[in-house]
Amino acid sequence: MSKQINVALIGNPNTGKTSVFNALTGLNQKVGNYPGITVEKKEGICKLPRGVKAHIIDLPGTYSLNASSLDENVVIELLLNKNDKDYPDLAVVVSDVENLKRNLLLFTQIKDLKIPTILVINMSDRMAYKGISLDIDYLEQELKTKIALISTRKNKGINELKELITHYKELSTEPCLDASSIDESYFENLRKAFPNQLLYKLWLVITQDVNFGKTDRKTYDAVEDFKTKSKTDLKRLQQKETIKRYQFINETLKKGQTIDLNSAKDLRIKLDRILTHKVWGYLIFGAILLTIFQAIYDWSSIPMDFIDSSFASLSEWTKNTLPEGAFTNLLAEGIISGLGGIVIFIPQIAFLFLFISILEESGYMSRVVFLMDRIMRRFGLSGKSVVPLISGTACAIPAIMATRNIESWKERLITILVTPFTTCSARLPVYLIIIALVIPEGRILGLSYQALTLMLLYLIGFGAAVGSAWILNKILKIKSKSFFVVEMPNYKLPLFKNVALTVLEKTKAFVFGAGKIILAISIVLWFLASYGPGDNFNNADTIVTEQYASENLTEDELHQKIESHKLEHSFIGIAGHAIEPAIRPLGYDWKIGIAIVSSFAAREVFVGTLATIYSVGSDEEETIKNRMAGEVNPILGGPLFNFASGISLLLFYAFAMQCMSTLAVVKKETNSWKWPMYQLVIMSGFAYIVALVAYQVLK
Template sequence: MAVTIQAEAPEAKQAPVHQPVARIALIGNPNSGKTSLFNQLTGLNQKVGNFPGVTVDKKTGISQLTPSLKAQIIDLPGTYSLYPKSLDERVIIDLLYDPDSKHYPDLVIVTADASNLKRNLLLFTQLADLRIPAVLALNMMDVAETEGVKIDIEALQRELGVPVIPMNARKGVGIAALKIVTSQQLAPAKAAFFDIPEELEVVVSQIRERFGLRNDYLALHYAHQYKSLRFIAEEDKVWLEELLHSIDFKSNTVQANETIARYLRINELLLDVVRVEKVKEEEKFSNRLDQILTHKVFGYLIFLALLFLVFQAVFAWASYPMDLIDEGIANLNTLIQANFSGPLINLLTEGVIAGLGGVLIFIPQIALLFAFIAILEETGYMARVTFMMDKIMRKFGLNGKSVVPLISGVACAVPAVMSARTIENWKDRMITIFVTPLMSCSARIPVYTVLIALVVPEVYYFGFLNLQGIVLMGLYLLGFLSAIFSALLLKVLLKARERSYFIMEFPVYKMPRWKNVGLTIFEKSKTFVLEAGKIIVAVSIILWVLASYGPGDSFERAEERANTEAAAKGYTEEQTENLVAAAQLESSYAGKFGHAIEPAIRPLGYDWKIGIALLTSFAAREVFVGTMSTIYSIGEEENVSTIKNKLMSEKDADGKPFFTPARAFSLLIFYAFAMQCVSTLAVVRRETKSWMWPLAQLLYMSGLAYVAAFITYQLMK
């Protein structure tokens, strides 16, 4: 059956599309090069959303197949078969089993590792039997050739009945041919790779008739997976349950028999199309390297050394571009205030620009952090890290797959919590979700950077060890330790005795594809700035209003008191202006609010100004810097300095520096343990489908942060 590519009706009504748009699903085994292919097809035309009805990430992009045809590429989660083992994989069956859905693809591109074709073809044969038009992207041809694997492409194409495109997606080889083929009208594979067992033919026929399905294999999957299919009505599920119970349908047995039958068919097929001309007797390079990198002693030391390098780079290498951005923001504000004046100008410079400047300055550090993470993933080393850390995780009651969310939590807790969907065991998944926000996310970097720079000297040991970088790494390790010990505590409370197993395929080591690294840096940095910017602009405007106005005539009376005090003490004009600004800020709405909560935070060493920043930063951690910048910009129209200098010049009631090491480290410890942001609570609510877990997280992490900060301040002051 040919497929006609048409424009999507809903979009056409809202915004006419002048070019036809095809919908193409990209699917394949993990480590088959699917991500590289997606990046090659879409470039910068990517966006991340959620699959309809679920919180699993949906990565989509637009690819220009021909001058007159665009395609929407949907990047599906990696899977080995159409029998899902995790919540992530279930979105695949929801998409592919409902032909009436507006999201149903016109075509699927199946990525396959050419060096391990037998394993990869299992998924392809299942998709082919669903009668969906398909193209097989035979990826990693360079690896196959290196290993002496020769594939007769024409013979394979005849056997499968679909176009087969040899590719090297990392280098872009075969992309042009793939675009040409996918722009044509394609029919599903004619041959069936699996025959429905005779004893199930009647049941399958009944299911086809009830649901109006086009083929037997799709009807068989309805029998296997009807409980997980969200688009099936409850009465239909009841009907299916009764039907299958009447024949004593054993799903696991049928699945196992199907898998055996498919591999028998695949073995016969590959005998005619694949031959191995060279057998390597020596151990593969990847295996030899694994003996070192996953060693029970040296493996951990190497990983710690790499972490140490990352955090050194975040401080040392990023300092130069950060200084340029810092100077540029300060000069821009000075230029604007020198030529314009008025309340709106004050709002622009002291509110919006000061707040955004507190985020923009951290772009170099965010970019460096994600660059290292992308390189570790591209080379294949990240898979080894999760394998090594699994041995530690099990001792604390975590599933081996918990390592992936915890490592992802270093970037952002929201996708990290969502990635816990790959954990099948309910208790392991709940424990992982609960402790993941304790990992220090990238939004904490601005807070850490400013506070560390205030009280930790920029000194080097042995010429290259930056003390500030060492402190930063210590905070990340503190977050990790608090996460695993909290998991141990939760394991005892939940009495989680179920055992689970961690299975991961190691990809071969490769040189990183620098285009993919660049795309990762660009996308992550853009997301950080845009998402933080939306919140910071809103918070900065609100803060400026609250700090610039007060109840009744409080501002006027504060100004009179300050002028009287300044005259009595013989202050200069500049000192008088600073005293008036401070008095007016304290009399403002923001000051009143800060004073109201000050008794609760005074034992931690904080004043009412820090109290305001603590509350606003609950929207997003990076807002702390923008808030402090906004608060300390009030009244400084003629001398706009950077946030760091403002904090360093702040004095306490005795005229001594306010941000002492005791206060700064108290704040650092507070932010290391406190709940990250409102977004994290929201996604935990969605993932657990209960308010109990996010509220328990909020109470536990807030209490832990308060107690730890209190102890830190009392010991250091």
């Protein structure tokens, strides 16, 4: 076995780079994070002819090596650090045949780093449609590379690309542009100081604000002394470099590419007359949003009901089949109901990512950004904030990571801070069960009160996000250069394989990410509810039997009294009673208190917690609901979950910041604990006040 070839897949956004990655690796891929940052790292194994294997990294899309975001930094950090274990033996630059000129800019930069490079020209199936013809031999000669003309859509040229990768050692490493032509005297000085270093590499180190690997640090620290030019001067030189590169590219393409404009067709412009129209554009966007919500709430209810009842019967079956004991109880009441609480979200998460990835793959998302920018700017947000706010209805974590392409730091920070207000799917089970309990079943104009309440809660979440953005925009004094560029790519029919892989990968990330927390909490809660200190807990049987000796209770009733006595004196019961004074004004008892406290790890544990506390033993909604409906307010009498306490609880969950994972992501993205702590305190404090007022007014 020879060693694996390290291949870095690089390219502009919207060139079908990920399709090439999927075509090369298939299901042999894994998604992780770069150490210390939340930039997604996609890597996979590609089997080449003659038993050779290539390890392929799909680097984040970038327009050039002049990085302006965290994602782009990853690209340049890897390409400049020869000691990185992933440092590529070969770079494969993916370009789109319709945007060859712009795509070649990045290609020439990579060539100048003297890394063996293959140029992939993707979407070759569109050439005839666009009237493009290429002189491949001429281009290979001028660009000093090998070219693979492929079409991932038609599945053409992939084998030829694999063949080229196998023979990567034959590629030329000659640069395209002589770096010193940017500024002769400046580069002459650099050459004298570092005779053994590649000039273009030094130039990148000087101009980029990137954190480089430790081992190369020494060389680069020395370069610091060379930052003699002012920022403005450096920028002017970068501009000159860009112009020089385009001169070279234009020269090359003049002979290597012919475009017959007469046979070219442009569907994009025709579609955009409608899709970005002042009136139609917004109406179509609204209709698409409605469809998505319909799918998430209506269509996914069928698989969700099925999952729900399956887990309930599984838990029941475990209890009946396994020998009685602590372990069986832990399995049936702690672990299985905990797992059920995770799996139940899969249909909704999958639907949401299905739609989001279709919108992104097709190119429509850029049009939404264009349509919404002006409106969002009034609230201190960017058109690009729309994507996170929509994704936030699934989960705030990927949504916050999706803010990275917002150029202005202020707009990005505000988006990060307000996104957790949008109604994420973890709030949904809480909403559903409370609504079912306290909102009457009637209808108005054919719409059920319960559905309307749910919709209102979504609007409240969105309103809170936009409203707080408006306030933050007024009070945050951050000077940041705001500029906004968004590419409007060609419309494409989404590739099934790409969409399916995205849905699979995001769902997996949710199940294993959030799942771990939910499971751990379920187990901890089960222990705390099943054990307690002192006589009151351990001798519950005797105490309760004596207490009710005079009353003629059936065996079942007595058993129930014992259980609830035990619960009250378990560890969790003691903790619950301790916090009760703080939540009583909101209309809650100590059991709800426990559910709220455990919800601060992740909201979705609310129902599971109540299930564990009420020792129903399953997540089956109907059962828990009946138990909740039967709960009596210990002080006022009457049902505990009435209209006032229900509304108060709904509002509390709408506003409170109850998700550790989100806080962790915000910390990573803003690089400080300050912002997540503000979120935790302000959002939760606001939630408490609103819930308090609601209960006191309504009761």
